[in-house]
Amino acid sequence: MSDIRINISNKTYVLAHDTEQFHHAIADLDFTVHPQQFVCLVGPSGCGKTTLLNMIAGLDPHFEGQINIGQATQSPTIGYVFQNPRLLPWLTVRQNIEIVFDDKPPTSLIDNLLDNMQLFDAQHQYPERLSLGMQRRVSISRAFAINPDILLMDEPFVSLDAPTARQVRRLLYSLWQKRPHTVLFVTHDLREAIALADRLIFLSPSPMRIVSDIEVPIAREQRTDEGCVEAFREQLLQNHPKISELL
Amino acid sequence: MPSIGLYRNKLLAALSITLLLAIWQGLALFLRSPTLPTPAIVAATFWQATMSGELPYHLGVTLLRLIISFSLAMLIGCAIGIILGNNKTLDAFFDNWLVIFLNIPALVTIILCYVWFGLVESAAILAVVVNKLPNVIVTIREGARALDKDLLEMAQSYRFSKRKTFLHVIWPQLHPFVMAATRSGLALIWKIILVVELLGRSNGMGYQLHIFFQLFDVASLLAYSFAFIAVIQLIEILVLKPLDRKTQRWRR
Structure with a gap:
């Protein structure tokens, strides 16, 4: 697995077909994500984060620019955890995970998951x-099951109550440590982002561009300490006053 | 408790049927006319016609026509409905055709088919299919328009094959619409099929009813009708209801 290179010069879409009003979603977005890096994309709602994930997942090919993922010869596997779970309601929990496999689904792996x-x-x-x-959790399991090269997560914990969110975050984190993938994780919760990410990318309201790109230097074993996360957050907001406007 | 409710419903159903029979019996006795035979006479006629093999033969012929024309209409209708539901341009182009075909009287299509293709079996089947097809297309088109885009995106991002997407993402969403088209289709087709047989075939229920009409044989007419209604009810109870239960078991 090699780098993911994202270089989007322009992304617009039509708001209403009859009036031909355009929405300028992304302008000059250029960054590279390294293999097995856990990147959090932080920005205000409606700034185009979901659009960006859809473009990376290949669901939205209408843009100017390029997204290069991995080797040219073989398309990478992508696990996508959408903002709403998007499970097939006529399949059971287990079948919902099994269905993403083309061949016979690996029983023990799914049991484990x-x-x-x-x-x-x-x-x-x-x-x-x-x-x-x-x-x-089913939707996250489904994404993990295929052992993806890239994991896209679009605010997967939004609208969960705090204890459940904490529990699922812990589970996600321990799974990721066992099998690290490249992760692009969209959130607007800065504490969550600091607790999870190697790197934080702060994005402006539309047209979306990068405001700051910051490495998180906290050691992995210290991330569970809320005091440590809080201290980093305050320091971050002090050093980069622009960020607080985005939250 | 549900079992008591179930028992009560069965009792009510039995009572209502008994009441209907009682009214019929009362009227028949009061009028004393050969044009309204008593339930007992109709039952006896039914028994005779069944034993002689006449009723099973004509019923079988009609059912065979029903199965063939129904399957063709559903198959073609589903395919066209899905295509129109997913393609705005084609939909806009063919919408007028649909409105025209929906509004052609059944009798006109039947006569035209017989005039153009002769009094043959394929013309009879074609007439039924042409009558039913627009209804199936319109119903399935609604279903195809209402497909959940979120789930389709999910399938696309997880690289589902076309076959897998159709079987596990699209078809379960269309299922309620297919069942609606099936139910309304059966009801419509068996009514049209009788007219088709009456006008241009020499066997089947419609042909028999035509003869009974000429002979003023109301007892046979009623006996044949009840046999047919019973068969349609059996299809509902033995095929459609269990199918519904099996495919809808995931619903809360």
């Missing part, structure tokens, strides 16, 4: 009978 995500007992239930927190 379900166990790690504390979903083992719910594996034969249908998504509509589960809480939102559980549905999100």
Whole structure:
């Protein structure tokens, strides 16, 4: 797996077809993500973060610029955790994970994953009978199951209550440590971003561009310490006053 | 408790059928006319016609026509409906055609098919299919328009094959629309099929009803009708209901 190089000179879309009003979503966005790096994209809502993830996932090919991912010969596998879980309601929890495999799904790997995500007992239930927190965990399991080269996560913990969010974040983190992938994680929660990321990229309101690109120097084992995260946050906001405007 | 409710509903259904039969019996006795035979006479006629093999033969012929024309209409209708639901240009282009075909009286299509292709089996089937097709297309088109874009994006980002996307993402969403088209289709087709047979075939329920009309044989007419209604009910109970239960079990 090599770098992900993102170079988008322009992305607009039509707001209303009859009036031909355009929305200028992204202008001159240029950055490179290194393999197995955990990058948090932080920016105000509506600034185009989801659009960017969709472009990386290949769901939105209409833009000017280039996104180069990995080797030219082989397209990388991408796990996408959407903002809403997007599970197939007619499949059980387990089937929702199994379906992303082209061949026979690996039983023990899925068992393990379900166990790690504390979903083992719910594996034969249908998504509509589960809480939102559980549905999100299924959606994260689905993304992890294919052992992706790149994991795209679009505010996966939004609208979860704080204890559940903390629990799922811990699970995500321990899974990522066992099997590190390149992660692009969208959030507007700075504490969450600091607790998870190697690198923070702060994005402006649309047209989106990079405001700051900051490495997080905190050691991995210290991330669970909320005091440590808080101290870094305050220091960050002091040194970069522009950032607080984005939150 | 549900079992008591179920028992009560069955009792109510039995009572309502008994009441209907009682009214019929009362009217028949009061009028004393050969044009309204009593339920007992109709039952006896039904038994005779069944034992002689006449009723099963004509019923079978009609059912065969029903299955063939229904399958063709559903298959072609689903395909066209899905295409129109997903393609705005084609949809806008063919929308007028649909409105025209929806509004052609069934009798006109039947007569035209017989005039153009002769009094043959394929003309009969074609007439039924042409009558039913626009309804299926319109229903499935609505379903295809309402497909969940989020789930389609999910399938695309996880690189689902076309086949997998259709079977596991699109088809389950279309299923309620297909069932609606199936139910309304069966009801429509069996009514049209009788007219098709009456006008241009020498066997089947429609042909028989035509003969009973000429002979003023109301008992046979009713006996054949009940046999047909019973078969359609059986299809609902034995095929459609279980299919619904199986495919909808994920719903809360």
